[in-house]
Amino acid sequence: MTKFDQNDDSVVVIVGSGAGGGTLGNELAQKGINVVILEAGPRLGIGDFINDEWASFTQLAWTDMRTTSGSWRVAHDFPNLPAWIVKAVGGTTIHWAGASLRFQAHEFKALTTYGRLAGTNLLDWPLTLEEMEPYYAKAEYKMGTTGTNDIPRLPGNNNFKVFAAGARKIGYKSVDTGNMSINSRERDDRSSCQQTGFCFQGCKFGAKWSTLYTEIPKGEATGHLEVRPGSMALRIEHDASGKVTGVVYADGAGNQQRQKARLVAVACNSLESPRLLLNSASSMFPDGLANSSGQVGRNYMRHTTASVYAAFPRPVHMYRGTTMAGIIRDEEGNDPRRGFVGGYHLETLSLGLPFMAAFLNPGDWGRGFTSGIDDYSNMAGMWIIGEDMPQETNRVSLDPVARDKFGLPVARVHFDDHANDIAMREHGFRQGSLVYEAVGATRVFRTPAYPSTHNLGTNRMSERARDGVVNRYGQSHDIKNLFVSDGSQFTTGAGCNPTLTIVTLAIRQADYIADQMGKNVI
Numbered sequence: 001m002t003k004f005d006q007n008d009d010s011v012v013v014i015v016g017s018g019a020g021g022g023t024l025g026n027e028l029a030q031k032g033i034n035v036v037i038l039e040a041g042p043r044l045g046i047g048d049f050i051n052d053e054w055a056s057f058t059q060l061a062w063t064d065m066r067t068t069s070g071s072w073r074v075a076h077d078f079p080n081l082p083a084w085i086v087k088a089v090g091g092t093t094i095h096w097a098g099a100s101l102r103f104q105a106h107e108f109k110a111l112t113t114y115g116r117l118a119g120t121n122l123l124d125w126p127l128t129l130e131e132m133e134p135y136y137a138k139a140e141y142k143m144g145t146t147g148t149n150d151i152p153r154l155p156g157n158n159n160f161k162v163f164a165a166g167a168r169k170i171g172y173k174s175v176d177t178g179n180m181s182i183n184s185r186e187r188d189d190r191s192s193c194q195q196t197g198f199c200f201q202g203c204k205f206g207a208k209w210s211t212l213y214t215e216i217p218k219g220e221a222t223g224h225l226e227v228r229p230g231s232m233a234l235r236i237e238h239d240a241s242g243k244v245t246g247v248v249y250a251d252g253a254g255n256q257q258r259q260k261a262r263l264v265a266v267a268c269n270s271l272e273s274p275r276l277l278l279n280s281a282s283s284m285f286p287d288g289l290a291n292s293s294g295q296v297g298r299n300y301m302r303h304t305t306a307s308v309y310a311a312f313p314r315p316v317h318m319y320r321g322t323t324m325a326g327i328i329r330d331e332e333g334n335d336p337r338r339g340f341v342g343g344y345h346l347e348t349l350s351l352g353l354p355f356m357a358a359f360l361n362p363g364d365w366g367r368g369f370t371s372g373i374d375d376y377s378n379m380a381g382m383w384i385i386g387e388d389m390p391q392e393t394n395r396v397s398l399d400p401v402a403r404d405k406f407g408l409p410v411a412r413v414h415f416d417d418h419a420n421d422i423a424m425r426e427h428g429f430r431q432g433s434l435v436y437e438a439v440g441a442t443r444v445f446r447t448p449a450y451p452s453t454h455n456l457g458t459n460r461m462s463e464r465a466r467d468g469v470v471n472r473y474g475q476s477h478d479i480k481n482l483f484v485s486d487g488s489q490f491t492t493g494a495g496c497n498p499t500l501t502i503v504t505l506a507i508r509q510a511d512y513i514a515d516q517m518g519k520n521v522i
Contacts, residue, residue, distance in 0.1 A: 001122065002226050004036050009260035011036050011514070013247050014267055015233045015276065018091020020486035021267030022211025026219035027510030036259055037216075038510035039232040040248050040268070041087035044094075046213060049202030056201035061092060062087035062290035067399045070415040073448040076360035082413040083302075084451040087268050089229050090212025092269070092453055093184035093499070094202045097324035098182040098209065100145045101496035102136050105129040106334055107342075107387065110492040113334055115463060116340040117484040119418055120389040121299055125470040126463040127402040132504060139504040143209040144188060152184045153177045154193060157321025159348045162312070162380040167346075167433035171232040174329035178347070181209040181500070182322065189212065195446045197350070199323035209232070232258075234406055235280040236264055236289055236482070244289070244482045252407055255296050263481045263513065263522055265474075267506075270455035270488035272337065272398045275411040277459070281489040283443065290459070290469050290476040290484075297396040300413065301493040304421045305449045307349055308432030310441035311375035317503065318350040318380050326382075332433065332495055343495040344386025346432055351381070359450055372445055383452070387495040389418040396458050454498055459488040465488065473512040474505060481522045482497050485509060 002012050012028055014021045017039040020057040025035045034515045041062075050056040068075035072118075074082055080466045086092045104440060106113045108129055111122040111355075139288045147153050154177045156164065167175045182203075190213070191205040199208060202297040205212050218227035230252030238244045274297040278288035288296050326348030333343050351377050361369060396414065398409035417425075433444045449504040462468025465477035474489045485506055487498050516522045 001221060002223050004034060005509055006225050006257060006259050010034060012260050012262035012263045013038065013259055015090050015247060015264045015484065016267035016486060017216060017227060018267065019093050019211065019499045020506045021265065021417065022090065022215045022378055023506035024265055024267065024485045024510055025225050026215035027507055028513065029219035029222045029224035032224060033514060037227045038233050039089045039227060039229050040232040040246060041089065041229065043229040048205055049204050051196065051201055051204065053196045053201065053352045059203065059413050060086045060088055064404060065269035065402055065410045065411045067402055067410060069412065072415040072417060073433060074451060078451050081451045083129040083271055083455050084453050089090060089216065089227060090210045091385065093210040094212055095200050095453065096499055097199050097326050098180040099497040100140065100143060100179045100181045100500040101497065103129060103494045103501060104231045105493065106333065107494035117389060117420065118343065119391060122390060123467055123491050125278040126461055130198045135504045135508045138507050139500055143503065144183055145179050145181045146184050147179040154180055154182060154184050154322055154325040154328060157195065158316050159318035159321065160326035160379050162316055163326050163348050163382055163435065166439040169438035170434050172328050174357050175323040176327060178327040179262065180325055183207040191459050193322060195321045196321060197319045209515055226387060233276055234408060235278065238282065242284055242479055244479055262283060265483040265485045267485035269486055270458045271396050271411045271413060273484060273488045274458040274488055275398065278398050279408050290478045290482055292478050293458060293466050293468060295469050297393050298459050299390040299460050300389055300396055301388050301456040302452040303343065303404040303416065303454045303493055304388045304424045305452065306384045306425050306429065307377050307381060308429060309381040309447060310436035310446040311379065311443040312441055315377045316380045317377060321354055323350055325376045337392050338427055340420045342387035344384055344424055346383060346428065347383045349383035350382045360445060360447055364421060379437055382432050384425060384432060385429060385495065385497065386424045386428060387493055388421045390457055390492055391418055422490065456487045456490040456493045456498060459484045461491045483509065
């Protein structure tokens, strides 16, 4: 494996190896640019994954201390676990379900479309769908997304069959097994989906796209990419001119190391990315790097999420087969007559019995809850995923008291639902319930939001520097050789799963970085 000298200031340093960082690293390596990826977690192999929910959670999840505040249910149920993300090489592409949906045109123009909604900090993206379409196509081909490039969709399991039958009975028209970056046939030297049902625990067959075994090995094969597991970024350094010069990180033994850099890209999720920028404050940047606008950490979004489960007279065994291969698209448009702006999707979802006991209604007990668990084999389930509104007060900041093992302030996550979020969720609850009741559900369970894997905003794109943190290429408005490459650059969240768009932006960003480096602009 290639090793770069820590004093080599010609390398690009990327912090994080998930959908954004892992993709960017490979794209740059393929262009002959030397890259070091710093990953806080270990490097696991496909054979290390565990088909057991709690054991897998212990193996994969980023459980470092965080604190929460706000009126959201997660702060009550999971006060130190606001997000369910992975701390390992490959990041949350190990854990994600594989759903790969494009933004719609209006979702890039939320302010223009929805207007100045009271209490929101809406802003149009400095991008359009038309500009993104060729990069979406590249991402879908790279990821092997079903329903694109003549790749057949995945088969529907029992959970989907119940879901689809109910959807059609109440008049929904757009129902299928989704655009999934999970191989429906052998592709890219990887197996097809074996329908084992443990998508969230890491795909033991490599059928689901993950940077762990796609982008990263391909980048390493060029000789231009080095991945350093167990390397927790502590701060980004800069010189007297304000140009970033490298990253200080703690290695696996806890010793501080310094990797010099020509350019730094931050890709460690929407909680850790703003935390790193804020913890990199200096006399020149007293409020943190890239934060002249005061927007670093603000506008945190997590999607308007919740779940609907239902019990039926006969067994469904929803846990057999792909976790999320099923989607209803009929509610995806913007139709304010429903009582809210923006749209949402309904997607099949199953949890194993151990997780169901924890998440069906967190903290609940008694006859209603236990009888629900008794009906587990007869259950079907779906997830509501909708566009939540960016609010400046929803933010990631540095906790004034709590510190990590390196003595740095931990991330504090504050979130309150906007009235639009609440109305959308309630609509989703009603429609999801109708879907199941139409095909004979005996009971319906409305399940509150879980810790989120869809963490967005906090370093948002903007046309004007005063409105956000980065420009249309994810480049800091303040520091030209500092980039953001994950979902934290999202201006708004749209009503769909974000991973495809993160990958798409990383491919586009790599082209821009290579061009600017070639011109010696950065």
